[in-house]
Amino acid sequence: MNVNDTYTDQQLRDAFLEVQQRYEKTEEGGWHVWINCGDSQTAEGGAQQAYGKFALDNLGAARTGLEVGGYEFEPRSNRPPCPPAPVESSNVDMSQCSDSGSIKSPEMAEAFAALPPRENVELLQTMAPEHSDERSMVAAIYYVCAPELVGDDLKDFATELATALGKTSLADTVYSMSVHNFYGTDTLDKLRAQPFQQYNFDDSINPAALRPAWERLPG
Structure with a gap:
């Protein structure tokens, strides 16, 4: 269970x-x-x-x-919280974020840049490989360092990011969108919305209403 x-x-x-x-x-x-x-x-x-x-x-x-x-x-003793606990603001050290990887999808980076600036949120990498189930579409994967965002907070951020992605030229080809949140060597949270086209990611909708769209991934 x-x-x-x-x-x-x-x-x-x-x-x-x-x-x-x-x-x-x-x-x-x-x-x-x-x-x-x-x-x-x-x-x-x-x-x-x-x-x-x-x-x-x-x-x-x-x-x-x-x-x-x-x-x-x-x-289980020493079990991780469920969902993982965010890092306290006073303890955040953004130098602990992994070195930025390659931006393989400029459209995804464009969507990230369109969001209002957030303190302690950094884009590390974007990828848009061919989706394993839908070969004509892509799996959009964001790698971010956002130590204060886990659980519902990360879901709301992911919804804002998905809304911005929906305004790019990549939107119609996205079958799934994932947000992987790392801090240092820790994986704080991993979320995925699939199928992406099923959900109405739109500025007029409160992000909280779209939290069920995001499933937590192992790892």
Whole structure:
């Protein structure tokens, strides 16, 4: 199961026990439960928050090594927050941003430059390779250093960037758009909107309304 916020140990345990209680009514056997970060229950690759298992019957006991009706649960120690925590303004050192890479898409750089200036936000690299699923379109990928932007703040920034990208000559060829946020050696967040053309990235829409367009990527 996935969670989209940082849970305490007790909240994670409560979520696990809720799964166990629900399965007791409808399922049989033994079950392993991983609790990860994710914006939806179908998201994959998020940071693991906890692990548990439970046995509902004799078969489940044999599969899990537990007694019938028993369970084990362990929240992961030193687990990353979900979503990652931003860097405090007082601690930001933009010299920690990676060296800028190549700007392989001038149109994407043009969209970034069209945004109002933001403190502590730097464009590192742009790429627009052929999309693996839609060969006639591209995967627009922004690499940025924005240590104060994670979670919803990064989603809102990504929406502003997508709106600007939608005004360039590249817009009609974009199948997906991603924003990868790095600070030093840390990956703070990775977001993707796909299919890009499905969403109405427009100046008239509040960026908060388009947060569901962005899925968090592993890594």
